[in-house]
Each structure stands twice: as structure tokens, then as C-alpha cells.
Amino acid sequence: MSDIIKQYKIEHEPYYRPVADEVELYEAAYSVRMPMMLKGPTGCGKSRFVEHMAWRLGKPLITVACNEDMTASDLVGRFLLDASGTRWQDGPLAIAARYGAICYLDEVVEARQDTTVVIHPLTDNRRVLPLEKKGELVHAHPDFQLVISYNPGYQSLMKDLKQSTKQRFGGLDFNYPEQAVETEIVVHETGVSAEVAGKLVAIAERARNLKGHGLDEGISTRMLIYAGSLIGTGVDPVKACRVALVRPITDDPDMRDALDAAVSTFF
Amino acid sequence: MSINFEDYQELLDPLSLALRESLRSAWPEAAKVFSARGLDNYIKGAAALHSLGKGDSLVATWIDHAPLVAHEIGEDAVPDLVHTALGLASKTSGTVIELVLSTAPTAANRLGDEALFGAYLQFINTLLSQAPRGVRPMLENLELLFSQLTLGGLRRWALWGAHAHRTDYPEQANYFSLQSKESLAMLQKERKGTLFVDVQRRINMYLRALWARDFFMKPTSGDFETREGYRPYIEGYFLHLPDAYDDYDAGGTKLPGLEMYRAAAVHSAAHLVYTREPISAEALNPWQMAVISVIEDARVETLAVRKFPGLKHLWAQLHTITPEQCVTAGDYLNRLARALLDDSYADPDPWIAQGRVLFSEAALRLDSNQTSWDIGVQLAHEFMARRIPFNPRSDVLTAPYRDDNRYFWEFEEFDFEAAAAGYEAPKQVRRQVSLMEFANVVDVETAGDDAEEIWVLGTELFPYEDMGKSFNEMEGKEPVSQPYHYAEWDYQIQLERPAWATVVEKRPQSG
Numbered sequence: 001m002s003d004i005i006k007q008y009k010i011e012h013e014p015y016y017r018p019v020a021d022e023v024e025l026y027e028a029a030y031s032v033r034m035p036m037m038l039k040g041p042t043g044c045g046k047s048r049f050v051e052h053m054a055w056r057l058g059k060p061l062i063t064v065a066c067n068e069d070m071t072a073s074d075l076v077g078r079f080l081l082d083a084s085g086t087r088w089q090d091g092p093l094a095i096a097a098r099y100g101a102i103c104y105l106d107e108v109v110e111a112r113q114d115t116t117v118v119i120h121p122l123t124d125n126r127r128v129l130p131l132e133k134k135g136e137l138v139h140a141h142p143d144f145q146l147v148i149s150y151n152p153g154y155q156s157l158m159k160d161l162k163q164s165t166k167q168r169f170g171g172l173d174f175n176y177p178e179q180a181v182e183t184e185i186v187v188h189e190t191g192v193s194a195e196v197a198g199k200l201v202a203i204a205e206r207a208r209n210l211k212g213h214g215l216d217e218g219i220s221t222r223m224l225i226y227a228g229s230l231i232g233t234g235v236d237p238v239k240a241c242r243v244a245l246v247r248p249i250t251d252d253p254d255m256r257d258a259l260d261a262a263v264s265t266f267f
Numbered sequence: 268m269s270i271n272f273e274d275y276q277e278l279l280d281p282l283s284l285a286l287r288e289s290l291r292s293a294w295p296e297a298a299k300v301f302s303a304r305g306l307d308n309y310i311k312g313a314a315a316l317h318s319l320g321k322g323d324s325l326v327a328t329w330i331d332h333a334p335l336v337a338h339e340i341g342e343d344a345v346p347d348l349v350h351t352a353l354g355l356a357s358k359t360s361g362t363v364i365e366l367v368l369s370t371a372p373t374a375a376n377r378l379g380d381e382a383l384f385g386a387y388l389q390f391i392n393t394l395l396s397q398a399p400r401g402v403r404p405m406l407e408n409l410e411l412l413f414s415q416l417t418l419g420g421l422r423r424w425a426l427w428g429a430h431a432h433r434t435d436y437p438e439q440a441n442y443f444s445l446q447s448k449e450s451l452a453m454l455q456k457e458r459k460g461t462l463f464v465d466v467q468r469r470i471n472m473y474l475r476a477l478w479a480r481d482f483f484m485k486p487t488s489g490d491f492e493t494r495e496g497y498r499p500y501i502e503g504y505f506l507h508l509p510d511a512y513d514d515y516d517a518g519g520t521k522l523p524g525l526e527m528y529r530a531a532a533v534h535s536a537a538h539l540v541y542t543r544e545p546i547s548a549e550a551l552n553p554w555q556m557a558v559i560s561v562i563e564d565a566r567v568e569t570l571a572v573r574k575f576p577g578l579k580h581l582w583a584q585l586h587t588i589t590p591e592q593c594v595t596a597g598d599y600l601n602r603l604a605r606a607l608l609d610d611s612y613a614d615p616d617p618w619i620a621q622g623r624v625l626f627s628e629a630a631l632r633l634d635s636n637q638t639s640w641d642i643g644v645q646l647a648h649e650f651m652a653r654r655i656p657f658n659p660r661s662d663v664l665t666a667p668y669r670d671d672n673r674y675f676w677e678f679e680e681f682d683f684e685a686a687a688a689g690y691e692a693p694k695q696v697r698r699q700v701s702l703m704e705f706a707n708v709v710d711v712e713t714a715g716d717d718a719e720e721i722w723v724l725g726t727e728l729f730p731y732e733d734m735g736k737s738f739n740e741m742e743g744k745e746p747v748s749q750p751y752h753y754a755e756w757d758y759q760i761q762l763e764r765p766a767w768a769t770v771v772e773k774r775p776q777s778g
Binding site: 209210213257261264 | 469470471473477478525529575577578
């Protein structure tokens with residue numbers, strides 16, 4: 001394996017607690033190289049799941065955080081100037097296709113719709129990536145797979161995938177794990193006691209009750225891990241919750257107050 | 268039924284062109300907040316105000332502000348508003364009525380409840396008769412006043428001013444425009460810590476966060492005469508909370524009004540969540556009911572605390588009774604209430620200790636309120652030996668957040684309709700029959716107008732010895748309808764008398 005791709009190899013097992021049969025389903029999908037789409041609210045473990053699967057399958061993982069300014073050449077590659085003239089630089093998608101990595105486009109709806117169209121030839125039976133500027137047709141490596149993630153929660157009319165893009169993927173739904181599982185995750189990731197973790201999860205449930213009633217999104221598992229880590233360093237639990245759970249999630253003073261009060265019913 | 272603007276041409280015609288135009292432009296907005304009936308009231312209100320002859324700007328104010336009031340507290344408040352405005356016409360100038368209308372949305376917003384708004388309008392009416400010169404400056408400052416006072420507080424503040432400066436008009440104007448020192452001092456005195464309208468949204472979110480469901484809340488204004496106000500109560504799925512809470516002095520620490528609201532709201536919500544069946548009040552005396560109430564409160568609180576441990580602290584700090592208070596039955600009730608909630612509270616009394624033991628033994632049976640009934644009756648019985656009299660009026664729970672528990676008592680009420688059912692006279696039946704049926708039955712000669720059945724033959728029946736006269740002509744009576752009663756307006760007493768006029772229908776004579 002070349003040096004370029006080696007850096008993307010995942011050496012140690014990323015912790016992932018399976019919630020249902022997503023691991024088996026993903027493995028099956030990978031065995032037929034079906035492109036996958038992971039949907040779910042922020043901080044529920046989509047990216048961690050991809051890392052874990054890449055490690056499990058022993059494949060390198062190239063992650064691209066998508067944004068509005070991203071162009072097609074940011075994905076496939078471009079000519080650069082150097083002392084001896086111009087030189088072609090592969091983009092992440094081209095590297096992945098060439099060397100056989102899993103390419104993970106995180107928050108793909110953030111990219112403009114016309115940008116995402118470049119992935120189309122790679123995600124059907126052709127499995128090729130045309131580099132028009134270079135005049136090359138890259139045939140995808142047999143190990144190559146494309147994975148995208150997005151959060152259906154805050155997608156707007158402007159930010160949605162085209163049907164022609166959506167229909168090229170198999171989809172897995174992610175959500176916050178149920179109480180016992182989430183507690184287990186928080187304990188594992190932060191080292192706080194199961195009792196404290198249980199309380200943190202219960203607080204998260206309180207905020208999730210308010211989703212759509214003043215909150216756009218509930219408290220995520222990721223935030224619970226932040227809060228747990230703070231508590232682990234000796235910060236007072238109420239303060240840790242305020243910093244890690246309540247303040248980041250809302251700017252509405254009434255909501256902040258209600259959540260603070262909900263936190264104080266646990267600690 | 269749908270309502271078109273043009274349908275009201277008749278009412279609109281007397282209005283000036285400008286008014287008709289502004290009504291037309293307000294129409295689409297109004298149609299959003301009013302139902303068809305509400306729109307009808309809205310237009311008729313405009314026409315009625317116009318007929319007062321107090322100028323166009325009064326009507327224009329109505330057109331602009333009535334939909335805002337409906338938006339705040341519902342369209343049912345709008346007829347009240349126009350009636351008040353019409354009623355004020357004989358007492359005050361058009362400008363003041365206009366002010367009442369233009370400040371009505373503010374009042375509606377701050378009161379947030381139709382019943383309270385009705386009480387506010389009544390208060391304006393009263394004030395106009397007591398301090399006619401004060402109303403105008405008060406309305407000009409209404410927003411400021413309502414940001415600090417409840418309706419009860421406003422009423423006390425205003426009536427104090429009205430009494431103090433009954434005849435001194437300049438001073439009255441000073442007082443009501445918040446210029447005089449005593450006016451500000453009174454305002455300071457009446458001002459409440461936290462108003463319900465200011466925290467309603469927070470409390471709503473808080474309850475929703477805890478139980479993932481919505482609870483409906485309404486403010487009550489119980490502090491008309493005293494500052495204390497009503498206890499919270501639950502009725503018809505609504506949590507009725509006081510319209511303001513002062514900060515609570517809990518043994519040296521100040522508990523802000525918002526915390527009081529939380530404690531009260533979450534306690535009532537716990538009742539709604541955990542008390543699913545009513546407790547029958549049959550065969551219980553008031554003392555037993557009082558003890559069962561305390562146990563039931565403790566039951567729902569314990570269940571809530573199991574889920575949300577922090578609630579225990581929130582509630583416990585509002586119990587301030589100590590073992591030294593041991594005179595009345597109420598003292599013991601309150602001590603029992605505190606003992607069941609707060610483990611750290613030490614109480615040497617054996618009755619209280621027994622209550623604690625019984626309650627903790629029932630820890631696994633708290634799902635059903637039968638447990639409360641059982642423990643309550645037993646404890647009530649034990650207490651009888653002390654011969655301490657119980658007075659349901661004065662021996663009440665002092666923890667300010669607790670509701671009055673009317674929610675879960677079920678009284679078997681005497682149902683008048685059900686009781687009357689067996690005695691009601693059978694309804695008279697009228698049947699169309701054939702001649703053979705008619706001829707084959709024996710006539711009941713004693714039957715009067717109240718006969719159970721009246722048989723009707725399609726044709727006239729003549730006796731066998733035909734003299735050219737039918738039975739009807741010989742002995743028939745004109746059928747008379749049941750009397751109908753109608754209400755009638757008595758102009759001398761200016762009241763409507765219900766069921767005053769009686770109408771009886773008869774057949775017209777032929778010819």
C-alpha cells in the first residue's frame with residue numbers, strides 16, 4: 001500500500017456500541033460495494049460508526065467534511081503550479097477511488113447540489129471517476145466504497161439531496177441509543193460512574209422531550225460525553241451540565257432556564 | 268357558515284367612507300382570528316359603537332384593536348369588551364372609551380385569560396364610578412402597571428387612590444398618573460415578585476421536559492382582597508396557578524417566585540400524571556379526608572422524586588413546620604406532610620413516626636391511590652385518641668405549593684335527573700288508527716286531557732243512529748297545544764324576565 005493511503009489506515013479499534021443490526025447490514029452492503037447513506041441527528045454516532053466499520057473491514061478511511069464553498073475539484077482534484085510547471089493533485093475522492101479506501105462525505109447536504117453530482121458515476125454499476133481536466137478515467141479500486149451522512153433534522157428546502165443522488169445509496173437510520181445503551185456508552189467514554197451517566201442520559205431525555213417545542217435538536221450523545229468528561233475532571237455536575245449541555249444547545253433564555261431547572265431535578 | 272364583508276352592507280352604510288375603508292382593510296386579518304360568529308360580533312360592535320355618536324376615531328380604535336384582543340385571549344372576550352364600551356358611554360367621554368379599547372390588547376396579553384379579562388373590565392367600570400378622573404391617566408400607564416401588578420394588586424392600588432382622593436381631583440390625577448409619592452409607595456407595596464404571564468413559557472417547557480407531554484395552565488386571580496391569593500388547583504385538566512408569587516422566605520433563604528411556580532406546577536402535574544383514578548369521598552369524614560390528602564400528596568411526590576431526585580429538595584425547602592408546633596390538628600397534618608417528604612426532618616411524635624413506617628412499608632404499592640386511602644384511614648383513626656378537634660377551615664396545609672386536592676376526590680352527587688326519571692309522567696302519544704281498530708276498543712270514559720294515548724281517525728266518525736252529527740261535533744273539544752314560554756324584556760326594571768310570556772296555539776275557527 002502506498003504512503004499516500006497509509007496515513008488513512010485506522011490502527012486502533014474505535015469504540016462503537018452496536019444498537020441494532022447495523023454492523024451486519026453494513027458489512028453485507030460493503031460486500032457488494034453498495035454506497036451507503038447514514039441518516040440521523042447530530043452527535044448520535046454516525047461518524048464513529050464509519051470509523052469503526054473501516055477498522056473492522058481493515059480499509060483506510062478518507063473523511064471529507066462538506067461545506068458550501070466546496071467545488072467539484074475539491075473532491076476530484078486539480079492542477080497545481082510548481083517550479084517545474086503544472087502538476088495534477090488528486091482530490092480525496094480520487095485518492096479513495098484509486099487506492100481503494102472508504103470515502104466518507106460528512107454532512108453531504110452542506111455541499112452544493114451540483115457538486116455532489118460528481119459522485120454519480122462512482123455510485124452506480126460503472127464505478128468510475130472521470131477526471132475531465134486531466135483526461136483520465138479512474139476505475140475504482142475493488143475495495144472502494146462511498147459513504148455519506150446527513151442530518152434530516154435541519155435540512156431545509158434548499159439543502160436536500162437530489163432524488164438522483166439519494167437513490168444511489170442504501171440507507172441506515174441512526175438515532176440516540178436507548179437509555180441503558182446510552183448510559184453504557186457514556187460510562188465507557190468518560191469513566192464516570194453508571195449512576196452519574198444514568199442521570200446525564202435522563203437529562204438528555206428531558207431535552208429531547210422539548211425537540212420541536214422550542215428546541216431544534218435534543219441533547220446528543222456527544223454532548224453527554226463532553227459533560228461526563230468534565231465531571232470526570234472534578235467539575236461540579238450541575239456546572240458541567242450547564243457548560244456542556246444547556247448553554248450550547250439554546251440561546252432562548254426561557255428554554256435555558258427550563259433546562260437548568262430540569263438539570264437541578266437530577267443533581 | 269362563511270361571512271362576506273358585503274353581507275353587512277346594511278350595518279356598514281351608516282359608517283363614514285374612511286371607516287368602511289379601514290374595516291375593509293382590517294377584514295382579512297380579522298378573518299384569521301375570528302370565527303364566523305366572531306366576525307359578526309366584530310362588525311356589529313363597530314356599528315354599535317358608531318351609533319353612540321362619539322366620533323369616528325372611537326370606531327377606528329375598535330376596528331384596530333378588537334382583533335388583537337381576540338388574538339390574545341380568544342374571541343369570546345370581544346362581546347364583553349364592546350358591552351363594556353357601550354356601558355361606559357353614559358359615564359365618560361369618548362376619549363376614555365377609546366383608551367379602554369386601545370389598552371385592551373395590553374390587558375389581555377398580561378392577564379392571559381378570558382375570565383380575568385372579564386374581571387378587569389368590571390374593575391374599569393367600578394373605577395369609573397369611584398374615580399372618574401383617574402381612569403384616563405391610569406390607562407395611559409397601564410402597561411407599566413401591569414408589568415408590576417396582578418389584577419388584584421391593580422385593583423387594590425386603584426381603589427386605595429380612589430378612596431384617598433375621593434373629591435380632590437388634581438390629587439386624583441396625580442395619583443393615577445403615578446406622579447405622587449404615595450402612589451408609588453402603594454405600587455411598591457402591591458407589587459408582586461413574579462407574575463405568571465412572565466414565567467408561563469418557562470414553566471411550560473419545564474413540565475414538558477420532565478414528562479414529555481403538555482399541561483394546560485391558567486392564572487387565577489385570588490388576591491382581590493388579600494395578598495395571599497388562592498391555592499393552586501386542578502380542574503378540568505387545567506392547572507390553575509396564582510397569577511403571581513412573592514418570593515418565599517424559607518427559613519432565612521429567599522426562594523424566588525419562579526421556584527415557587529416550579530414547585531407548584533410540578534406538584535400539580537405529578538397529580539395529573541400519577542393520580543389516574545379518583546378517590547371516593549363516600550363514607551369519609553373531613554378529618555379522614557384531610558389525612559388521606561396528605562398521604563396522597565406524599566404518594567405522588569414520592570413517585571415523582573423517584574424519577575427526579577432533585578424535586579425533593581425543591582419541595583422540602585417549602586415545608587417549614589417544626590415539632591414545636593403541636594397545638595392544632597393542622598400542625599400535625601403539616602408535620603406529617605413534611606415527615607413523609609423530607610427524610611432529614613426529625614419528629615419525635617409517635618403518630619408521625621407511625622405514618623412514616625406505614626408509608627415506607629407501602630413503598631412497593633404506591634402505584635395505586637388505594638394505598639393512600641388505607642394508610643389515611645388508619646392514621647386518622649389513631650389520631651382520634653388524642654381528642655384534638657379538627658377544623659376543616661383553619662387546619663389546612665401550609666406548604667404554599669400544594670394544590671387543594673379537589674382534583675382527586677369523587678363525590679357521589681345526587682343526580683336530580685336520574686332521580687326524577689322514575690316519576691316522570693308518561694308522555695302522551697297520538698296515534699293514527701284505522702276505523703276497525705277504532706271501533707274495536709272500549710272507550711275510557713273517565714279519560715281527560717292527560718290521557719296516555721289519543722287515537723286519531725282520518726275521517727269523521729258518525730254514531731250508528733246517524734243524526735247528521737259526528738262524535739266530534741257532539742262531544743269533541745278543540746285540541747290545544749302545550750303552552751310555550753318566552754322570555755320578555757321588562758323595560759321598567761330594565762331586565763329580561765325569563766319564561767314570562769305564554770303562548771298557547773289553537774286552531775283558527777273556520778270561516
